[in-house]
Amino acid sequence: MSNLRHISACFLLIVFGAFITIAADRIQIKVDSSEAEQALSIIAKHNAGKDIADADWNAFFATEPYRRLKKREAAMHSDFTDDDFKKFILSPDLDSQYDALHRRLDQWKHADMKAAAQRALAYLPARATVRTKVFPLIKPKHNGFVFDLVGGEFRKRPEFLSLFNSIPC
Numbered sequence: 001m002s003n004l005r006h007i008s009a010c011f012l013l014i015v016f017g018a019f020i021t022i023a024a025d026r027i028q029i030k031v032d033s034s035e036a037e038q039a040l041s042i043i044a045k046h047n048a049g050k051d052i053a054d055a056d057w058n059a060f061f062a063t064e065p066y067r068r069l070k071k072r073e074a075a076m077h078s079d080f081t082d083d084d085f086k087k088f089i090l091s092p093d094l095d096s097q098y099d100a101l102h103r104r105l106d107q108w109k110h111a112d113m114k115a116a117a118q119r120a121l122a123y124l125p126a127r128a129t130v131r132t133k134v135f136p137l138i139k140p141k142h143n144g145f146v147f148d149l150v151g152g153e154f155r156k157r158p159e160f161l162s163l164f165n166s167i168p169c
Helices: 002-025 034-047 053-063 063-073 082-089 092-096 099-108 112-119
Strands: 027-031 130-137 159-162
Touching: 027 112, 034 053, 034 063, 034 082, 034 092, 034 099, 034 130, 053 063, 053 082, 063 130, 092 099, 099 130, 112 130
Parallel strands: 027 130, 130 159
Antiparallel strands: none
16 A cells, blocks of 8 residues: 555656646746847947947947847848947937936846746646747837747747837736
8 A cells, every 4th residue: 555655646746746847848038138238338338428449339239139130120121220220329319318228127127027927828728838038129119029030930039129118027
């Protein structure tokens, strides 16, 4: 009888452990705020009257969110150049919004994305998953969008969110 209890207990632990693993695997969210952080760094230098070095711009243009945004704009046949983006980042309008954008980015960096995904999963089928990257952006157009560079599966599509009008979870 004790062997049967032992086997039953092991079976329950295995099943329960598998259930926890499956539940944990349902949510995979990464927030990459590097574009917004680099933009704010450049805006802060500009506001302080400091020179913005090529290295600052190179770091900005090398961020994954910026590279993906640029590819998305090319796919949409939008005029989008690095020089245009530099003008936007250095505009007086953006200088005046630095504090608000910095606060909004901080909110996004501290948002509980897992809890937001769990709330969404409550309305979806039991096998549904949330697997994405979220890119809070500082960009000329204040829209948010989903874009996949390759096509492929929906779960690989990142979320692009403008800091101008997005509210963190």
